[in-house]
Amino acid sequence: MFEILEKEVLAPGIKKITVKAPLIAQKTKPGNFIILRVNDEGERIPLTVADYERETGIITIIFQEVGYTTELLGSLEVGDYIKDIVGPLGHHLELEGYQRVVCLGGGSGTALLYPKVKGFYEAGAEVIAITGARTKELIILEEELAEVSNKLYITTDDGTYGHHGFVTDILKDVLETEEVDLVVAIGPVPMMKAVSEMTRPYEIKTIVSLNSLMVDGTGMCGGCRVTVGGETKFTCVDGPAFDGHQVDFDELMNRLTYYQEEEHQCRLAKEVNK
């Protein structure tokens, strides 16, 4: 059982919680994720570790309420417990050896981006962070990101804050004007795909972090499989980060839709029981 120590609403539908999980805090590195199960009836869902403190053993999780389980998680209060958490899972990112890194986050992907931005910054790279959302009130972690990056750009689809447009608009300008040796993109699949397409002609290494459906997270079920460079990989153990130029994004998008109806059914049941 893992106790929730703090809870904060970052933006409508985006929440941050901290949890005491010393073993996980001890070993997590940027790019790792956890799998949690809220209660005995719950499903297992993967979430990125947004931050961790080795000394206190506390980990931070930021999540968007996009389905039954994330909503349930969002309904828990300080003092409530999460039944199971396992991690850190997946490969962490190699942070060393880059001069200038562009990190892009879209939507709640920004939360997942934060540990990587921080990691590269602390490893000595110059970090350009670009984060975007639909509208101003969905922009999260602005201050935190500003602290651990050399330059921070913000975009909104509706122009209510920062640049009016998409993160890729800014990326385009940066690619035109700066020498970049790594691009990291985390967010909705279409955004990661667009970023990867944009960097391809420049032959800049591009890392995307995939949000496949998962069950165990240990390489046992293959439910999380993706095609990368024509080969089947398991996101949970081979990823979650892959070379964006090699990922079959269309297949990934298709696989992410498989349980949409059931997700709907769970939410309906919840509405009814309210």
Place this chain on the structure above:
Amino acid sequence: MAIQKEKTPMRSQSPEERIKNFDEVPFGYNKEEALREAERCLQCPKSPCVDGCPVQVPIPQFIKALRDGSVEEANEIIKSKNNLPAICGRVCPQESQCEKVCVMGNKKEPVAIGRLERYVADTMLEREKNISADTAEKNKGAADMALEVKKEKKRKVAVIGSGPAGLTAAADLAKEGFAVTIFEALHETGGVLRYGIPEFRLPKKILDQEVDYIKGLGVEIRVNHLVGKSVTIDELFADGYEAIFIGTGAGLPRFMNIPGENLNGVYSANEFLTRVNLMKAYKFPEYKTPVKVGEKVAVVGAGNVAMDAARTAKRLGSEEVVIVYRRSEKEMPARDEEIEHAKEEGIIFKLLNNPVRLYGKNGRVARMECVKMRLGEEDASGRRRPIPIEGSNWIMDVDTVIVAIGQTPNPLLPKNTPNLATESWGGIIVDEKMATSRKGVFAGGDIVTGAATVIEAMGAGKKAAQSIKEYLEKEK
């Protein structure tokens, strides 16, 4: 009295009834049936059955005790060699082990050893349940305290994985007086017994009782610990564990590597069964993990895993479930009883066929192309090699495909453990003492042999426990 030629039949749920539920199919013998079956044992002095058993359960002796009216004694005799008889009685391939060499089987049907083992174990579990319900609560506090005190002085051993190999090793080591901690990656114990083998074949309450018994021996179980990630072998040693047993199983699902395999509606059997068994998707939406299964399901493979997947799909409401297998009936690796049950439940067998391509519609699998096969010469495994018949391709409509063509050892732990030698196919290499290339690290079960059986995994766990004990005595 003439000896009864056939095995005493076991009553079970009718096929029509059982495909609508997940309850156990065979009911097990009652006392009278068990005694009748026990009478069939010839008590032959040579007892080939004992050698047929991978852990050498003294079979004639336990049957004799049963015949003499002492279930307790029968149970003790079995338990001297087999920690998990209620499970083995249900899932062991008896027809290729003890019952295969039963002398009675030469002319008539062999003695139903597995069913008798199940009877003894179930009877005892039933009794223990009644006793322990009262006393367990009362004794719990005292036992906990005793455990705390004793732990101080005991030498620590870590067991990785809580499948049959790990559970057996842990129990034996605890009985030898070691402080044993099991580290399990999932949120539940049992390994394949929990996530793979369905409720209708192995009720989880039986597994729970066995696990409770092991906890009662003082074994500590830490779930949600993926060793290699959450904690490494070196860190376990640094933490004071003096020996380590690896029983992490063959969890890596094999795929066919044919076009279309990543379409929606294509599952590994592991994923399909894990959703249903571990996550209880058959009780969706009460349990929140969904499993989607269509009207026309093809299961590729013909082992126990394939039968379990097919029969599960049937129970989830699929209209047509077809087993597609590239060899013939004779080569099917599943237990006889599973094949029989599958047939009774209306599973269709399309043998001597091999899938070559999957076609999708709107992102979901819709058709499967197969090629017909014939059998050639025997291969290294002693089975006749399947050869594709050119130009015989045909197409079947499907909306779900479950791939059950085998599992290989899970590479995660070996990959994250320096200097742990493995075979090219991923198995951990051990010597005759089950010792690995790392000092103090032992391994057994599917992680060493590749996907095998519950009883062999148990046997390996037992042997490793013995070796660990000898090793620690030397290392004092």
